[in-house]
């Protein structure tokens with residue numbers, strides 16, 4: 148219990164859902180062999196951490212930031228460029244990660260101290276501006292960052308697909324560097340998630356919720372809310388930085404599309420809302436649902452479109468055209484927000500008061 | 506005894522309107538001062554200036570001899586000030602017990618601890634429980650604050666202030682809008698607080714019978730100015746209260 152900080156998922160349905168997702172991710176290389184499935188699983192792990200760290204900010208502290216993916220980018224570029232420039236070694240990974248974490252902290256501190264005193268709408272605007280400036284900077288400094296093309300690089304030998312650490316396969320899966328890379332992503336994401344879970348359930352995390360609810364009263368109780376908000380911004384930024392580093396290690400590539408694009412920010416927002424804001428478990432559900440939908444909705448729609456075409460149904464083949472997948476995802480999002488405003492976690496929560504002390 | 510709380514020429518202007526106008530007043534430990542005055546006299550604004558929710562345009566506030574005019578609300582609270590607000594000011598989505606526990610946690614100085622789960626601090630939970638019991642909200646601990654009745658919300662408001670164990674306790678119409686049978690709980694609490702001779706208590710209250718039974722001293726604010734200050738009997742009998750505040754014939758007020 149103390150591993151989960153006394154805040155495990157509540158209610159049978161949610162426990163089963165979370166348990167299933169975690170188990171699937173834990174055994175993904177063995178359950179779903181094949182490059183696409185493993186890529187999807189690794190992306191889910193990375194996104195869980197990215198979404199959870201965002202939820203610390205938006206769901207717990209009530210701070211709306213649009214710069215979260217910037218910190219993800221800092222992590223990805225930090226590790227990616229270090230590996231590119233210093234060669235494939237763990238030292239390079241460490242240097243890149245430490246440098247990225249330092250930069251993220253500096254940026255988070257600056258954003259926090261300068262703008263968290265003011266109204267939240269102003270803070271949101273500042274984060275938007277900073278994130279935009281950072282994007283422009285990353286693509287302009289193409290000598291360093293590779294510009295729009297990004298950089299491909301080699302990862303340490305143990306993580307390379309060609310690396311064989313056993314002569315025979317394990318349960319039919321080759322003992323390659325890919326397997327090590329996947330479990331590195333999985334375990335680091337899992338540990339970071341548990342750390343965040345501890346943070347939001349600590350006395351400090353409780354103050355964050357109080358500040359979200361009523362900053363004025365939190366101050367009257369003696370909490371210096373600017374410090375709490377700034378600290379939350381820093382922790383959240385570090386979480387995103389680690390997620391970015393994992394993403395770079397997995398993809399062996401870093402570029403604006405995979406690490407900095409504003410569309411990732413939108414995706415993260417959608418995942419937080421779909422999963423359920425204000426509960427870290429929502430990050431697991433939201434990331435899993437979104438990434439699977441993103442990866443497989445097109446396949447599903449292609450199949451549907453073909454079936455409809457063969458049955459000579461009017462209109463449907465066009466509607467189910469795989470290129471329209473974003474339309475369907477958007478529609479599903481609107482419906483989800485309408486029918487389950489508290490996200491999947493909120494919808495599965497046991498009814499209030501039942502079985503509880505009155 | 507030297508004053509625990511002092512305001513000197515305390516003034517705040519909203520545009521051209523002077524809501525609190527050069528109020529100089531000192532409050533001492535062991536003393537319960539009732540602050541009365543008509544609606545809009547500036548009583549709540551005076552409280553806001555003292556506890557740091559508002560910055561003064563002019564004048565100074567001192568807590569235990571220390572000038573706090575430039576300090577914010579959290580710092581003043583840490584120096585021993587506690588405030589129960591006139592407009593109920595809770596953490597609406599959080600449970601009743603959590604509202605109080607957060608106050609207990611603040612008073613215990615646990616601000617940034619993120620190593621252990623909050624449930625690990627049993628001492629804070631137990632203390633919050635005790636405070637809740639003292640206002641008679643023990644059986645509502647799991648309810649969302651927003652779901653409480655108005656009277657219970659007022660009690661919770663007072664409970665959160667009590668949890669801070671303030672040396673200087675400021676109540677802004679704590680019983681306003683409460684039903685008759687709920688009022689005694691809060692008055693008992695104030696009376697109990699008063700029995701501690703190290704406490705300084707400020708009470709804004711419209712109900713004259715409450716003022717008469719609890720106050721050691723009455724301060725009258727009218728149009729942001731200090732209009733009278735002294736023994737309850739004398740102040741209540743004074744012309745300024747009769748005319749400016751009570752607005753009723755002298756015979757009826759006695």
Ligand SMILES: Nc1ncnc2c1ncn2[C@@H]1O[C@H](COP(=O)(O)OP(=O)(O)OP(=O)(O)O)[C@@H](O)[C@H]1O
Nearest residue numbers: 519522524542543544545546547548549550551591
């Ligand atoms: N933030 C503000 N901006 C502008 N005017 C304000 C502000 N706060 C208070 N006032 C004005 O200051 C005056 C004093 O208000 P205050 O709330 O202090 O009165 P009060 O004595 O507490 O009245 P009540 O008995 O109704 O609670 C009022 O005229 C009010 O409109």
Ligand SMILES: [Mg+2]
Nearest residue numbers: 548549550591
């Ligand atoms: Mg008032």
